Amino acid sequence: xxxxxxxxxxxxxxxxxxxxxxxxxxxxxxxxxxxxxxxxxxxxxxxxxxxxxxxxxxxxxxxxxxxxxxxxxxxxxxxxxxxxxxxxxxxxxxxxxxxxxxxxxxxxxxxxxxxxxxxxxxxxxxxxxxxxxxxxxxxxxxxxxxxxxxxxxxxxxxxxxxxxxxxxxxxxxxxxxxxxxxxxxxxxxxxxxxxxxxxxxxxxxxxxxxxxxxxxxxxxxxxxxxxxxxxxxxxxxxxxxxxxxxx
Amino acid sequence: xxxxxxxxxxxxxxxxxxxxxxxxxxxxxxxxxxxxxxxxxxxxxxxxxxxxxxxxxxxxxxxxxxxxxxxxxxxxxxxxxxxxxxxxxxxxxxxxxxxxxxxxxxxxxxxxxxxxxxxxxxxxxxxxxxxxxxxxxxxxxxxxxxxxxxxxxxxxxxxxxxxxxxxxxxxxxxxxxxxxxxxxxxxxxxxxxxxxxxxxxxxxxxxxxxxxxxxxxxxxxxxxxxxxxxxxxxxxxxxxxxxxxxx
Numbered sequence: 016x017x018x019x020x021x022x023x024x025x026x027x028x029x030x031x032x033x034x035x036x037x038x039x040x041x042x043x044x045x046x047x048x049x050x051x052x053x054x055x056x057x058x059x060x061x062x063x064x065x066x067x068x069x070x071x072x073x074x075x076x077x078x079x080x081x082x083x084x085x086x087x088x089x090x091x092x093x094x095x096x097x098x099x100x101x102x103x104x105x106x107x108x109x110x111x112x113x114x115x116x117x118x119x120x121x122x123x124x125x126x127x128x129x130x131x132x133x134x135x136x137x138x139x140x141x142x143x144x145x146x147x148x149x150x151x152x153x154x155x156x157x158x159x160x161x162x163x164x165x166x167x168x169x170x171x172x173x174x175x176x177x178x179x180x181x182x183x184x185x186x187x188x189x190x191x192x193x194x195x196x197x198x199x200x201x202x203x204x205x206x207x208x209x210x211x212x213x214x215x216x217x218x219x220x221x222x223x224x225x226x227x228x229x230x231x232x233x234x235x236x237x238x239x240x241x242x243x244x245x246x247x248x249x250x251x252x253x254x255x256x257x258x259x260x261x262x
Numbered sequence: 263x264x265x266x267x268x269x270x271x272x273x274x275x276x277x278x279x280x281x282x283x284x285x286x287x288x289x290x291x292x293x294x295x296x297x298x299x300x301x302x303x304x305x306x307x308x309x310x311x312x313x314x315x316x317x318x319x320x321x322x323x324x325x326x327x328x329x330x331x332x333x334x335x336x337x338x339x340x341x342x343x344x345x346x347x348x349x350x351x352x353x354x355x356x357x358x359x360x361x362x363x364x365x366x367x368x369x370x371x372x373x374x375x376x377x378x379x380x381x382x383x384x385x386x387x388x389x390x391x392x393x394x395x396x397x398x399x400x401x402x403x404x405x406x407x408x409x410x411x412x413x414x415x416x417x418x419x420x421x422x423x424x425x426x427x428x429x430x431x432x433x434x435x436x437x438x439x440x441x442x443x444x445x446x447x448x449x450x451x452x453x454x455x456x457x458x459x460x461x462x463x464x465x466x467x468x469x470x471x472x473x474x475x476x477x478x479x480x481x482x483x484x485x486x487x488x489x490x491x492x493x494x495x496x497x498x499x500x501x502x503x504x505x506x507x508x509x
Contacts (some may be wrong), residue, residue, distance in 0.1 A: 090364060121368065140406050201475040
């Protein structure tokens, strides 16, 4: 029996791009689906897979039945590409681009994603504010967002726009080099799914709707990524199993 | 002229462990010091080094004078070890341990550190609350901490305690394998500096002072790390240049 890969997938989470990655790698895998609770948290069943109870988590079950669990999106991406991308399809062409892609795996999770998580925590606090306190809770959350989370996110989007612009000037539709790699796959959740394919969420994050005009190159990248055949296929797999609204 | 490494160091930041790493690697480097503003933010000068204006950032100046700037602590750690640890002093002994150390570099920055940053943002919001609103701001921040940031941090410390405990049972003082590596160096800032060497900050994070009793193995690890000769040397370098209070 060859080894088996299991992906623990959670709706509206960073796990979706690992599904995309597994499709890109053309490997056999098993998909286990989890649904968020009413409070938009991961369900307790995920604690049985990994003590931190988060998704994505993958399990690699070896031929002898022993299994190991691997967490952290950037690390999972690295691990899967190194082990299963035997033809180097997702490996950038030059050493310089390899280094940039490696940086992206750390950057997306270490800098970009935490800002979006904190903005979401703030939104949740606003929604949960008891009657009569909403106005003040909104004000406290706005102060934290303006003072840190949102101002940092805008700085990051400016930076990413400059990267996408430079790539387009070179004739590339990708974030690094001239082919698809881990950088695009990892960035798809925070940028494409959270901001550019979700006008309602973009409006709630930025309090304005001109974000697509402000970041035309990032928008172009997001539209391009959304049409990548294996990403489309990952979406179809989930739609078939779950229905579109559960993505 | 051989290539030159410049470390842009900011007081009370993740950059301190990169200084430690450079000392471990026994390489020549230049240190540029930056001080936080009154609002505890990075100063504007750092924007000139990297568009995101954060620290740590390293600059590698090649023999021909061209330079490249590298950000993200996990990526910097990987880069420096791969390029300058020619004797493999900081490289774990087995493939399994190499994988665990690599996971740690992603985990510390992608999961652990963002929780501490958000707790700090909450503290800042409390301190900046205008007269008359303090009570309510405290309440909003407490709700967000109890509901997410603090409960997640405690879950992470439980998990790290179990890792340190298993390592101690094997007779190792390190977080991965049987020798110092990037995992210990990267974890030193969020765990050792933020929690175990800073009772005042631990008290403000946890609202209780028994954190050292609750996490005896992590505490033992933190005390061990604090005595690592090159870490002590990194502290001495800064004390000499800046005075102890500026660390």
